[in-house]
Amino acid sequence: MQKDQILAIDNGTQSIRAMIFDLQGNMTAKNRVPIQPYVSPAPGFAEQDPLVFWQGVCRACQGLWKLPGVQRERIAGVALTTQRSTVINVDREGKPLRPAIVWLDQRRTEGLKPVGGLWGLVFGLTGMTETVAYLQAEAEANWLRVHQPEIWKSTHKYLLLSGYLTYQLTGKFVDSVACQVGYLPFDYKRQCWAGPLDWKWQAVPMDPAILPDLVPAAGVLGEITSHASAETGIPAGLPLIAAAADKACEVIGAGCVQPQIACLSYGTTATINTTHRRYVEAIPLIPPYPSAVPGAYTLEIQIYRGFWMVSWFKQEFGLPEQQQAEMLGVEPEELFDHLVDQVPAGSQGLVLQPYWSPGLKVPGPEARGAVIGFGDVHTRAHFYRAILEGLAYALREGKERTEQRTGVKIKELRVAGGGSQSRCAMQITADVFGLPVSRPHVYEASGLGAAMDAAVGLGMYPNFETAVAQMTRTGDTFEPDPKVHALYDELYRAVYKNMYARLQPLYNQIRKIVRQHPIT
Incomplete structure (x- = not known):
C-alpha cells in the first residue's frame, strides 16, 4: 500500500x-x-x-x-x-x-x-x-x-x-x-x-x-x-x-514563509509572526525564534494574555452567554459575536490597552492593562468589542515595529488560532490594519505545519516552497471597510499609540507602591 x-x-x-x-x-x-x-x-x-x-x-x-x-x-x-x-x-x-x-x-x-x-x-x-x-x-x-x-x-x-x-x-x-x-x-x-x-x-x-x-x-x-x-x-x-514549536508550525501551516506575509495567532498568547532568512531582533535581546523552515527565523511580537482575555471576559462578565449557550448546546464564545454586533466600530470612544500581563521590554515589566473613554453609553458589549479592538491595535503596533526593524513591508495577513473562528474578530482585524485578512484553509494550522516539515524531511517534496504551494491555501478572506479603517486609523494614531507613554509613569508608581505594601 x-x-x-x-x-x-x-x-x-x-x-x-x-x-x-x-x-x-x-x-x-x-x-x-x-x-x-x-x-x-x-x-x-x-x-x-x-x-x-x-x-x-x-x-x-x-x-x-x-x-x-x-x-x-x-x-x-x-x-x-x-x-x-x-x-x-x-x-x-x-x-x-x-x-x-x-x-x-x-x-x-x-x-x-x-x-x-x-x-x-x-x-x-x-x-x-x-x-x-x-x-x-x-x-x-x-x-x-x-x-x-x-x-x-x-x-x-x-x-x-x-x-x-x-x-x-x-x-x-x-x-x-x-x-x-x-x-x-x-x-x-x-x-x-x-x-x-x-x-x-x-x-x-x-x-x-x-x-x-x-x-x-x-x-x-x-x-x-x-x-x-x-x-x-x-x-x-x-x-x-x-518539526517545530506550535507557533512556528502554525506560521508555515498558514502559508507564511515570505517576510511580507504575516501570521497573526489568536491563541492564549496573541502574536504577530513573520519568517525571515536574516537574524533580526525586533526588541533588543529578545531574539527571533527558530522557524519550522531550517535555518530561517520566526520574528515574533507577543501580547502575552491575548485571546485569554476572551476567556477572562466570559468568566467575569459572560454569565448570560454561558446560560444561553448551555440551553443551545454550544460554546459561549460562539455567542460573543452578537455582543460585538450591538456596538459600532470604535466602541463609541472606549479604548483598551491589552496589557493584562506585563512584558519584558515592549511593554515594560511595569505595564498594566488600561481602558479609557468610559461614558454613560457604555455597556459590557462595548467592553467586549474594545477588547478585540485593543488586541488588534497592539498587533498592528507589532506589525509596524517589525517593518521598522526589518525594512520589509507586510502586505498580507493570515490569522490562525481559536480567535480566528470569530467573524467579528476577523473583520475588526482587517479594518484596524487596513489589509485583507485570511484564515488558513484548515483550522489546525500548527498540525499542518508539522506535517509539512515531515513531508519535506521524508522527501515527499523537494523544498518548503513546493510544500507550501501544494499543502496550503487561504480560506475565508475579510476585506477592510475604508470608512471603518479611517476611524480606527485615527483612534490608533491619536489615542492608542499615546496611551502607554502617558500612563507609564503611573504604572511605575503602581508597581512601586504595591511592592512597598505587600498585603496578602
Missing part, C-alpha cells in the same frame, strides 16, 4: 490532537483529547504531571485509529509539535523527577548573582542590565537550582515538553532545533546550544550535558519504538521527523 499520509501530533495548552494529513494539506482524520492545562500547588505556579501529556498522546492516537477510513498502513512518518517553554527534569531512564513547569507559570527567582565580567559591563553601558536580570528571574532552571537543589543535582536531562515526548516515542534524548523556545542557553542566531563564552551560561548556569542533542527541522529524530507503538498504536519503525 502506498505511504502517502503523515501523522501530526499537536500537544497544545488545552488539548492534544492526533491528525492525519495528505500531501495536498487536507486533514483526513482528527482525534482530540482534552487535558487539564495545569494545577497550582502555590499562587502563580503552573505545573502538571508529565504523564498527563504522554497519556494524552497515547489516547489521542489510539482513538484516531478507530475513526472510519483511517489506514495506518498509509502513514509514511510522524511529526510532533507542542506548546512552548514547558520544562521537565528526568532521570537516566527518562522518568520525570518532578511535575513539569508549564509555560503559564509565574514563579520568579529574585536576588540572583548578576551577569558579570565583560558581558556585565556591556549590558550596563547599553541599558540592558534590567532586561538580563528579568530573564534570569524568569528562568525555571534558576528556580529549580535555588529551591530544589537535590532534584536539580539528580537531573540527567533538562527537557522541553517536545524533548520529553520525543524520548517517549523514540527512546532518545534528542529534540528539534525549532522547538527551542524558553529560558535556556540557546544561541538563537546560530540555532544551536550557546558557545562556552556566551553570557547565557552565566545567566542560567547548568552543565551542557544536561541538555538534549538537537536536530534541525525536517531532520530525523529517531524511529517509533516497539514500546511506544504498543502505547500509541503508531506502527513501530516509522520515522519521527523534527
Whole structure:
C-alpha cells in the first residue's frame, strides 16, 4: 500500500490532537483529547504531571485509529509539535523527577548573582542590565537550582515538553532545533546550544550535558519504538521527523514563509509572526525564534494574555452567554459575536490597552492593562468589542515595529488560532490594519505545519516552497471597510499609540507602591 499520509501530533495548552494529513494539506482524520492545562500547588505556579501529556498522546492516537477510513498502513512518518517553554527534569531512564513547569507559570527567582565580567559591563553601558536580570528571574532552571537543589543535582536531562515526548516515542534524548523556545542557553542566531563564552551560561548556569542533542527541522529524530507503538498504536519503525514549536508550525501551516506575509495567532498568547532568512531582533535581546523552515527565523511580537482575555471576559462578565449557550448546546464564545454586533466600530470612544500581563521590554515589566473613554453609553458589549479592538491595535503596533526593524513591508495577513473562528474578530482585524485578512484553509494550522516539515524531511517534496504551494491555501478572506479603517486609523494614531507613554509613569508608581505594601 502506498505511504502517502503523515501523522501530526499537536500537544497544545488545552488539548492534544492526533491528525492525519495528505500531501495536498487536507486533514483526513482528527482525534482530540482534552487535558487539564495545569494545577497550582502555590499562587502563580503552573505545573502538571508529565504523564498527563504522554497519556494524552497515547489516547489521542489510539482513538484516531478507530475513526472510519483511517489506514495506518498509509502513514509514511510522524511529526510532533507542542506548546512552548514547558520544562521537565528526568532521570537516566527518562522518568520525570518532578511535575513539569508549564509555560503559564509565574514563579520568579529574585536576588540572583548578576551577569558579570565583560558581558556585565556591556549590558550596563547599553541599558540592558534590567532586561538580563528579568530573564534570569524568569528562568525555571534558576528556580529549580535555588529551591530544589537535590532534584536539580539528580537531573540527567533538562527537557522541553517536545524533548520529553520525543524520548517517549523514540527512546532518545534528542529534540528539534525549532522547538527551542524558553529560558535556556540557546544561541538563537546560530540555532544551536550557546558557545562556552556566551553570557547565557552565566545567566542560567547548568552543565551542557544536561541538555538534549538537537536536530534541525525536517531532520530525523529517531524511529517509533516497539514500546511506544504498543502505547500509541503508531506502527513501530516509522520515522519521527523534527518539526517545530506550535507557533512556528502554525506560521508555515498558514502559508507564511515570505517576510511580507504575516501570521497573526489568536491563541492564549496573541502574536504577530513573520519568517525571515536574516537574524533580526525586533526588541533588543529578545531574539527571533527558530522557524519550522531550517535555518530561517520566526520574528515574533507577543501580547502575552491575548485571546485569554476572551476567556477572562466570559468568566467575569459572560454569565448570560454561558446560560444561553448551555440551553443551545454550544460554546459561549460562539455567542460573543452578537455582543460585538450591538456596538459600532470604535466602541463609541472606549479604548483598551491589552496589557493584562506585563512584558519584558515592549511593554515594560511595569505595564498594566488600561481602558479609557468610559461614558454613560457604555455597556459590557462595548467592553467586549474594545477588547478585540485593543488586541488588534497592539498587533498592528507589532506589525509596524517589525517593518521598522526589518525594512520589509507586510502586505498580507493570515490569522490562525481559536480567535480566528470569530467573524467579528476577523473583520475588526482587517479594518484596524487596513489589509485583507485570511484564515488558513484548515483550522489546525500548527498540525499542518508539522506535517509539512515531515513531508519535506521524508522527501515527499523537494523544498518548503513546493510544500507550501501544494499543502496550503487561504480560506475565508475579510476585506477592510475604508470608512471603518479611517476611524480606527485615527483612534490608533491619536489615542492608542499615546496611551502607554502617558500612563507609564503611573504604572511605575503602581508597581512601586504595591511592592512597598505587600498585603496578602
